[in-house]
Amino acid sequence: MHNLITSLKNLIQRGSFITLIPYSNEYAADIVKLRNTDRARYYLHQGFEATVETQMAWTREYIEKTNDIYWVIQCNETKQIIGSTSLYEITHLQCEKGRLVIDEKVASCKPYVLEAEIMIIKVAFEKLQLKKIITSTRYDNGKMESINKRLGFVQYGFHDIRGVQYNDFVLEQENFNSKPFEKILSHWLKRGE
Numbered sequence: 001m002h003n004l005i006t007s008l009k010n011l012i013q014r015g016s017f018i019t020l021i022p023y024s025n026e027y028a029a030d031i032v033k034l035r036n037t038d039r040a041r042y043y044l045h046q047g048f049e050a051t052v053e054t055q056m057a058w059t060r061e062y063i064e065k066t067n068d069i070y071w072v073i074q075c076n077e078t079k080q081i082i083g084s085t086s087l088y089e090i091t092h093l094q095c096e097k098g099r100l101v102i103d104e105k106v107a108s109c110k111p112y113v114l115e116a117e118i119m120i121i122k123v124a125f126e127k128l129q130l131k132k133i134i135t136s137t138r139y140d141n142g143k144m145e146s147i148n149k150r151l152g153f154v155q156y157g158f159h160d161i162r163g164v165q166y167n168d169f170v171l172e173q174e175n176f177n178s179k180p181f182e183k184i185l186s187h188w189l190k191r192g193e
Helices: 002-008 025-035 038-043 052-064 112-127 142-151 179-191
Strands: 018-022 068-075 081-088 094-102 132-138 154-161 164-172
Touching: 002 068, 002 112, 018 081, 018 112, 025 038, 025 052, 025 068, 025 081, 025 094, 038 132, 068 112, 081 112, 094 112, 112 132, 112 142, 112 179, 132 142, 142 154, 142 164
Parallel strands: 094 132
Antiparallel strands: 018 068, 068 081, 081 094, 132 164, 154 164
């Protein structure tokens, strides 16, 4: 499993609208800019101003991990870094998805979030052969909770992070069907032709 995770940490994955690029310090300034927006800090419950130095320190720890895959999200059209996402706490049975941040200025222009979510779920279920994915969203993040539920995630509980409630969701491999979402992406592609 560790060799597979290591290879996925180095694999560029191209979708119709976005490309998932393995994270490296090259993207530290991009991540800091994305994570320091008011919206990202609120939903990620980030109580500090990130800096390139703190991001690079985090990167040193990340590189050593064998259960964590972190990507920057590049817009295929503009080649700009517009977000980040990850799978982490990976075991032989499950993982957690999170750290999703998409630049607010482009988030509603095309189905970037949908494609990023489908791509990482497919990595978990098809490449890593995991049985389930868990995720947590801040109690008042209605957009992300709606996306999770449409993808097949079911709420199973909640927990507290530094005094804020986060709702816990799980997606079992057998309950995920990407076909309806691939149709949506195909529809969006046709709109751009």
